Each structure stands twice: as C-alpha cells, then as structure tokens.
Amino acid sequence: MRDFSYLRAGSVDEALSAAAMPATMLLAGGTTLLDLAKCGVNAPERVVDITHLKGLDAIRVDAEGAFIGALAKMSRVAADPAILAEFPAVSEALWQAASAQIRNMATIGGNLLQRTRCAYFRDPASFPACNKRVPGSGCSAMEGVNRGHAVLGTSDACIATYPGDLAAALVAFDAIVHLGERKVPVDDFFLLPGTTPHKEHAMQAGEMITAITIPASPAARHSSYLKVRDRQSYEFASASAAVGIEFEADHETIRDIRIGLGGVATKPWRARAVEDALRGKVLEPDTIKNASRLAVESAIAHGGNHYKIELAPRVVERAILKSGALA
Amino acid sequence: MSNQTTINLEINGKAHALAVEPRVTLLDALRDHLELTGTKKGCDQGQCGACTVHVDGERVLSCLTLAVQVEGRAVTTIEGLSDPGAELHPVQAAFLEHDAFQCGYCTPGQIMSAVSCIREGHAGSDDEIREYMSGNLCRCGAYPHIVEAVREAAKVMS
Numbered sequence: 001m002r003d004f005s006y007l008r009a010g011s012v013d014e015a016l017s018a019a020a021m022p023a024t025m026l027l028a029g030g031t032t033l034l035d036l037a038k039c040g041v042n043a044p045e046r047v048v049d050i051t052h053l054k055g056l057d058a059i060r061v062d063a064e065g066a067f068i069g070a071l072a073k074m075s076r077v078a079a080d081p082a083i084l085a086e087f088p089a090v091s092e093a094l095w096q097a098a099s100a101q102i103r104n105m106a107t108i109g110g111n112l113l114q115r116t117r118c119a120y121f122r123d124p125a126s127f128p129a130c131n132k133r134v135p136g137s138g139c140s141a142m143e144g145v146n147r148g149h150a151v152l153g154t155s156d157a158c159i160a161t162y163p164g165d166l167a168a169a170l171v172a173f174d175a176i177v178h179l180g181e182r183k184v185p186v187d188d189f190f191l192l193p194g195t196t197p198h199k200e201h202a203m204q205a206g207e208m209i210t211a212i213t214i215p216a217s218p219a220a221r222h223s224s225y226l227k228v229r230d231r232q233s234y235e236f237a238s239a240s241a242a243v244g245i246e247f248e249a250d251h252e253t254i255r256d257i258r259i260g261l262g263g264v265a266t267k268p269w270r271a272r273a274v275e276d277a278l279r280g281k282v283l284e285p286d287t288i289k290n291a292s293r294l295a296v297e298s299a300i301a302h303g304g305n306h307y308k309i310e311l312a313p314r315v316v317e318r319a320i321l322k323s324g325a326l327a
Numbered sequence: 328m329s330n331q332t333t334i335n336l337e338i339n340g341k342a343h344a345l346a347v348e349p350r351v352t353l354l355d356a357l358r359d360h361l362e363l364t365g366t367k368k369g370c371d372q373g374q375c376g377a378c379t380v381h382v383d384g385e386r387v388l389s390c391l392t393l394a395v396q397v398e399g400r401a402v403t404t405i406e407g408l409s410d411p412g413a414e415l416h417p418v419q420a421a422f423l424e425h426d427a428f429q430c431g432y433c434t435p436g437q438i439m440s441a442v443s444c445i446r447e448g449h450a451g452s453d454d455e456i457r458e459y460m461s462g463n464l465c466r467c468g469a470y471p472h473i474v475e476a477v478r479e480a481a482k483v484m485s
Contacts (some may be wrong), residue, residue, distance in 0.1 A: 001350045002350070002351065003350045004328065004349055004350060005328050005349065006332070006349035006393070006395055015412050027393070029391075029398070030391050030392060030393065030396065031391050033374055034352070034390075034392075035372055035373055035390045036393060037371060038371065039349075039372075047349065047393075049393075049395075049396055051396060052399075055414075098462070099376065099442065099461055099462020099463075100386060100440065100444065100447070100449070100459050100460075101376060101379055101386050101387050101388045101442065101462045102373060102388065102391075102462065104385045104386055104387050105387045105388065105391065105392070107409075164347050220402070232457075232458075232461075233457070233458050234461040234462055234463035238381075302400075
C-alpha cells in the first residue's frame, strides 16, 4: 500500500474542506478504502479519518420514517429494534451482508459507496484496462470470466455489478441520501455506467454522505430480503430481492408493492415493471410468476452470467411470496 | 522521506507509544512493532478473519484497520484474553477440550470472534453459530469442532 498523509477530522466542515483537495479520500470503516488500497485500485495521497466525528451515528425511527446517520455501523442498524419492526428488509439485507467483523466496522455511508467486486477492476497489476479505473482503456470482463457480472443496466463500457445488499432495500423504499443539506433519492444517487462507468454516484468533490432517511410505509413494514448466493454466508449475492407489500382491506389485492434487486445490475435496481404489473392484482402464484419475468425484460448476458436471467425472476417470485405471507 | 508519526495505543490494558507511517495497519503494528504475534495475518484483505481483534469490545479485522485510527480506543488481542499462567478464558478452554483446530493458524481469530459471537447473543443454535462465525475461515476444515466449542463455551459464559 502506497503511503499517504493522515488527517483526523474534528468537524464535518473540516472533513468537507479536506475532501475537496485532490487525491483525498474519506476514511470511515475502512473496509473498502484499505482493501482497494492494498489491491492498488485506490492510491490516495491524503486520507481524512471521519470516524472520530461525534453525532453522525444516530439511528432514529418515528412516524415519518427512519433517520440513519452516515457513521452508524451496519451491525447496529441491523439489530436496531425499530428498524427491525418498521423496515425488516433493511435489517435482513444488512445482517446477510459481509461478516460479523466487517459489519462492526463498515458504516452505512461507506456501505453505499462500496465498489464492485469485478475481478478485473480489483487487479490493476494484471489487467491495466478497465473503463471504471481508467476511462476509455477497455474492459476485460466482457469476454472474460463474468459469472458474477451484471445483466441489467450494463453498457458497452462496463458490466460490473453493484455488489451491495442494503442499497437494494433502500431503492425499493425510496430512501434519500443526505449530502449535508443536499438530498438525493437513492435511485438518482447511483448512476448507470453508460460511457462513464468511473462515475458511480451523484456526489461531487467536497461532498460527503451525512445520513440516509427512509420514508415509513406499510410496504416497508411488511418486507423481507431474499439473497441467493454461491455459499450460505459471507458471500455476495448472485441475485437478491427486497420486497415489501401492502394489501387492500380484502388482504389479497395488492395496493402497493416495492421491489429492489441486488447482484444482477450495475446499480441498485428498482423492478418497476414487476411492481406495475402486480399493483391492483390478487396475489396468486401464476400472476406472480408471469410478472416476475418482467424483472429481466431488458437483460443482456455476456456468457458466464447467463444463468442470472433465469435466476433473477425466480428470486423475485420467491421473495414476493415470502413478503406476501408477512403482509 | 519518512512520514512516521507517533501514536499512542492501548493494547490489552497497557499503553504503548510507537512510531508508524499512517498506512500501517493495526495488524502490522501488533505483529511487527509490538511483537504481539498471536494475531495472525492470513489473507490481509478482510476475507479470512485470522486477524480478528476486539476494538472497544467489538470484533473487527485488524488488517483493514489503520493503527492510527484506533488511538483512544481499547484494543484486545488473543494475548489479552487471559493472563499468562492464569486460568484460560472459557472459549480458549473449550477449543482445547473440543479439539477445535488442527494447524492452529486461524485459531486466535476464531477464538476472538467466538468470544464476541457469544457476547452478542448469537450462539443460540448451531445454525446461528455457523452464520455468525462465517467471517472466520478454517482451511483445515475443523468447523464441526469449532461449532461444538462455541456452543459449549456459550453455556459456560451464560
């Protein structure tokens, strides 16, 4: 790891002015920053430690929804009784991610900003070409080992999967990312790769995530997260779905349904076509099966990841049945 | 050009002052600067759990923690779990009793992780133990005995 200078921020303002300097990175849990510095992907000249800032780790839930400070640790949010009661999919997405040690380190803000697990992105010594690392340099994943890569939201420049679980739940429930005073819906916060896969989010230099809010809703209260992966624990999703459902008074007609997908797309993915096909319908197996196919309407595979086009609708279908039983 | 800075760490209840570059991880500070080699370096990338220590009582990976970051926090390593010559910590005793290791390289990390797993209340069933110990890999495959040891130690600690 290349050396860097270290600054411990005493206030958010101090962190922000330091973050505006070139080649500067904010250090929270460190689980992404240091991992990628060791891989040679990150080479910051200055690291600004924000873990000693006070008051940025609050977790509050009221009638309006949840407020989660950017420095709240994954493990604390996952175990918070009010989050469990009002946003079960958020809690499940968190405790099914990473390991207990990493969840004690990683913060909610950092969790959103985690980078792709694309093996070519993570190995600049062996694969200098990567449009995400070096714009315009090419992509080794298109013709390479791409079993874990995305089938939704891809472009000719990049097929790297957004690996996070939490964001799949957040995008389903219209969470808002707070950049100080500026507030950005999580769906707009993450950018499609297009021709600029190095630009992953809407944050500008000199901004930092200060909090996330999630509006309360009956669908969020009756939600769950289903994660399918190569091993049972401590593994990224092959495909996952956060689903929340609200029924009409008859307890079988869907009034509201929210579906966020993980593991299959280049950004946290809202399956709106599936939602639209199911709103107003009676929750019934064939209806769900047919609607779930719409999740991969625009999917494109690149060889190794073809199975995800089959897997994703099945995960959506199962997740809808699971959440439907809760509502 | 040296970029060393002097930091003050509290390890196993003792204060240490050491000069390190900011990039030095807690793992390397423990092993190379303080000769606390009980904490093991496995993957050095946050994937194996061999380097697990406690910071302010919670299990974390020392390979992905900067030494300078834990100034002012209490660090506990496997060396600090029980005093030399004194009775072993119940988790240490359970690992011996249940033969929960073969080569032993992952064991300090397994034990530090297991102590937290039990304290957190995540040792309620074998399935729960497997889920909450999944961040600690054992390439010898001693998992069945590790689960046994954690289950039995949890009974002693409750």
